[in-house]
Amino acid sequence: MARVIIIGAGGVGTVVAKKVAMNNDIFTDIMLASRTKSKCDKIAKEIEETLGVKIQTASVDADKVPELVALFKEFKPELVINVALPYQDLTIMDACLETGVNYLDTANYEPIDEAKYQYSWQWAYQERFKKAGLTAILGCGFDPGVTSVFTAYAAKHHFDEIHYLDIVDCNGGDHHKAFATNFNPEINIREITQKGKYYENGEWIETEPQEIHRPLHYPGIGVRESYLLYHEELESLVKNFPTLKRARFWMTFGEEYLTHLRVIQNIGMDSIEPINYNGMQIVPIQFLKAVLPNPQDLGNDYTGETSIGCRIRGIKNGEEHTYYIWNNCSHQAAFRETGTQGVSYTTGVPATVGAMMFFKGLWRKPGVFNVEEFDPDPFLEELGKQGLPWHEHLDVDIEFEK
Ligand code: NDP
Numbered sequence: 296m297a298r299v300i301i302i303g304a305g306g307v308g309t310v311v312a313k314k315v316a317m318n319n320d321i322f323t324d325i326m327l328a329s330r331t332k333s334k335c336d337k338i339a340k341e342i343e344e345t346l347g348v349k350i351q352t353a354s355v356d357a358d359k360v361p362e363l364v365a366l367f368k369e370f371k372p373e374l375v376i377n378v379a380l381p382y383q384d385l386t387i388m389d390a391c392l393e394t395g396v397n398y399l400d401t402a403n404y405e406p407i408d409e410a411k412y413q414y415s416w417q418w419a420y421q422e423r424f425k426k427a428g429l430t431a432i433l434g435c436g437f438d439p440g441v442t443s444v445f446t447a448y449a450a451k452h453h454f455d456e457i458h459y460l461d462i463v464d465c466n467g468g469d470h471h472k473a474f475a476t477n478f479n480p481e482i483n484i485r486e487i488t489q490k491g492k493y494y495e496n497g498e499w500i501e502t503e504p505q506e507i508h509r510p511l512h513y514p515g516i517g518v519r520e521s522y523l524l525y526h527e528e529l530e531s532l533v534k535n536f537p538t539l540k541r542a543r544f545w546m547t548f549g550e551e552y553l554t555h556l557r558v559i560q561n562i563g564m565d566s567i568e569p570i571n572y573n574g575m576q577i578v579p580i581q582f583l584k585a586v587l588p589n590p591q592d593l594g595n596d597y598t599g600e601t602s603i604g605c606r607i608r609g610i611k612n613g614e615e616h617t618y619y620i621w622n623n624c625s626h627q628a629a630f631r632e633t634g635t636q637g638v639s640y641t642t643g644v645p646a647t648v649g650a651m652m653f654f655k656g657l658w659r660k661p662g663v664f665n666v667e668e669f670d671p672d673p674f675l676e677e678l679g680k681q682g683l684p685w686h687e688h689l690d691v692d693i694e695f696e697k
Contacts, residue, residue: 297323297654300372300396302357302387303379304329304338306478306591306635307401307436310643311378312338313633314681316348318647321654326370328353329379341634357383363390372396376650378643380482381405381412388420388431397429397653401436401646402482403527410485410567414530414665421663431663435649436642437603437622438464438544439528440666441678444645445605445620445685446532448671453618453689454609456538461606461693462526465547467516468599468626468637474555475588477638481580484565487556492525493543494533505553511545511694513602514686515623519547531665538609559583594636597626601637604685606693620687622678632682641683648677 299322301311308329315322327335327350335352342348355366357379367375367390377387377400384404391398405412417433424431434440442462450457466477476483491502507523526544533539548556559565566579604621622641629640649666652658658669666674679685 297321297374298370298372299324299374299376299650299654300326300328300367300370301376301378302328302355302383303377304331304334305378306639307378307642307646309338309591309635310633310639311376311646312350313342313346314644314647315376315650316342316346316350318651318681319348321651325350326353326372327351328355328366330354330356357387360386360389360393363387364393367391367394367396374399374650374653376646377401378646380479382407384417388417391429391431392420392423392427395427395429397659398424398431399435399646399649399653400433401440401642403434403439405482405485408567410489412486412527414527418663425662428661430653430659430661432649432653432658432669433663433665434528434531435646435666437645438462438526439531440642440645440649441622441683441685442603442605443528443532443665443667444671444674446536446607447667447669448675449605449607449609449618449620450536451671453616454607454611457536457607457609458538458540459608460532460536460539460542462528462542462544463511463513463521463602463604463606463621464545465511465513465516465519465521465602466599466638467513467519467547467602468597470588470593470636471596471598472588472593474552475593476590477593477636478590478642480584480587480590484556484559484580484583485567486526487524487548488560488565489525491523492529493523493541494529494539495541505548511547513547514621515600516602521545521547528665532667535665535667590639591635594626594630594634594639597630597636600625601641603641608693616690617693618687618689619691619693620685622683622685624683629682644681644683645678648674648681651677
């Protein structure tokens, strides 16, 4: 008996619900709960029609601990997969502690009134989860998630010390819209408009947004302009791999995307400060989310591939080596399988695989952990089987200077 509750019925929640249902030999009892129950019901109907698997649905406001506690007491899950928004991480963790439920998410906590994400808030739960004998698995999407597991795999199998890490994230796809984000627009725009930051020789170095960029080559895609961003897995990776001398994160953006983003910023539509409009309090970025294309609906017309991986330099037996490990995911293939585009797919599949690791007892220990703190081998073995095969090259030209 493996009872799992998924919270959040957006693009990622759709993939998780479908992949969990496809693996109902492991996940025997499944509930999908979100703020808007009709979205859960629609996904549950598709799952029943296409896979013949029945899943339960419920409405829950995950900002409210008592609502979560009541739902967890009724359904009695062993694990919650949190694919709602980062704002709900702490309330869901609180409810887990109150009801004895284990926890997994794909994005670290971010306060709604401050565009700032860091692990300290969730790491502060370490002692409480440990004492309760519960496991919390943090950041189990693709990045963070697979990129962190890729790094752990490299450290385990190919290096004595890893020194330089560059996480490279390319969306080489085309959704044929003038402007759209690939996951929740509010979270996406908050992330990209922040200052950049990278780690070098024990210090964090801040940059202006999109200040540092360079063309990088991605397998199967070609050369794309790639921008240095701060990304949350850097924080846990430099802590868990203290031999790192430098850690950076790069993401590709097209000119069209950046031009739209500049306009959005210049006219104040990315603001998280509420404004008064006709007697109503409106948060500009939340209004913008409401008028932008829903990332969940982009799949139909999405062509091309994503390519995300880790480029690492370090030493083994006293000699320097380079290493590149990556996955390419086709938007069309993701759509055919789950009805969603590649970015939701590359997040939802690792979350499902992380939950499988938990139920198989392979990723289960009391406390709060980032994914790189677990054994990477069984996760990566399963990841390929679940639709995200990966590739590795040792001693290749990885394009980065020392
Ligand atoms: P969506 O906006 O498509 O979906 C979010 C879902 O959460 C919606 O169903 C929404 O409900 C629900 N939700 C929001 N607030 C609440 C609440 N208070 N109570 C209950 N449900 C709530 O987002 P995505 O599916 O694109 O992203 C989901 C998560 O995945 C995000 O946290 C995102 O940061 C993360 N992510 C992680 C990645 C990784 O690689 N690690 C990559 C991409 C995303 P409603 O429909 O009612 O608004």
